[in-house]
Amino acid sequence: MTDELDSSCDVVVVGGGAAGLNGALMLARARRSVMVIDAGAPRNAPAEGIHGLLGREGMAPGELLDRGRAEVRGYGGRIVTGEVTRVTRADGGFDVELADGRTTRTRRLLVTTGLVDELPHVAGLRERWGRDVVHCPYCHGWEVRDRAIGVIANGPMAVHGALLFRQWTDDVVLFTHTTAAPTGEAAEKLAARRIPVITGPVAALEIRDDRISGVRLADGTVVAREVVTVGSRMVARSDVLRQLGLEPVEHPSGAGEYIPADAMGRTGVEGVWVAGNVTDLTAQVGAAAAGGAFAAAQINADLVEEETRLAVVDHRRDFAAELEAEVSEQVVGDRRHGI
Known part of the structure; x- marks a missing residue:
């Protein structure tokens, strides 16, 4: 067994990622021929460890993926390095083309391309992302506990984010950046939790000894x-899906864009399923993996139904042919006996 493209x-x-590999694992265990095509750019690559995943707490993201690939290969699945650039309908399935020109044909598609984090234009923010610029208290809160945290507003969830991080430290400051200052009940909540609000645009992060030392405002303050936390705008990686007529839609929370699907990952396009952050923007590793497993089970069931339907057609044809042969034989026999 090799990882070449069949x-x-x-x-x-x-x-x-977690969704794709777990889906592939389920399909391979169901004795399906499955190929994972991965471009090698996981969203959580900058993170030191995975958190909140039972039995794998603190494991490096790369190690989890290495284990997952080995498990998929152990059941006959293939892991192909490459970027899918084109998908088209073909004979009830799909033709898949990679950036280097390689092609394959598949009966079903499971798309687990994840999302892209769009960040505010603040100098130093992207470079520190996943290190001392974080976004999720449940992913990073323990690691930054009792430290001085600055929350840079970037959308409607900024106040909520500041209140959440207050659980891990009593030193939280909210920078409004380019958004309006909180008023009314939101301002009262921040005041009650002793979270100062600093208005005005943020220009850059101050870095000293390869770590954040402060937040510099546009006026020089x-x-x-x-530590800095900022909520990214999360946008599904949907180029492949757009080619099939699946357009991302705005998430009700305002957090970004995702591809709609039912609870099992089935999209509005026949033969196409999605799982992980491409359809569930806030899914952590465990939830993404579970989504991949659910979608894989539905894909296998869909293939079983198709194969059974075709088997019934063949069975009926064979039965009709046998019946016709029996009738013909009976007619020939009757003629021999002068009937």
């Missing part, structure tokens, strides 16, 4: 901080 398979999984 000419055809039952299922192509586009994206090799520097507010000492050790």
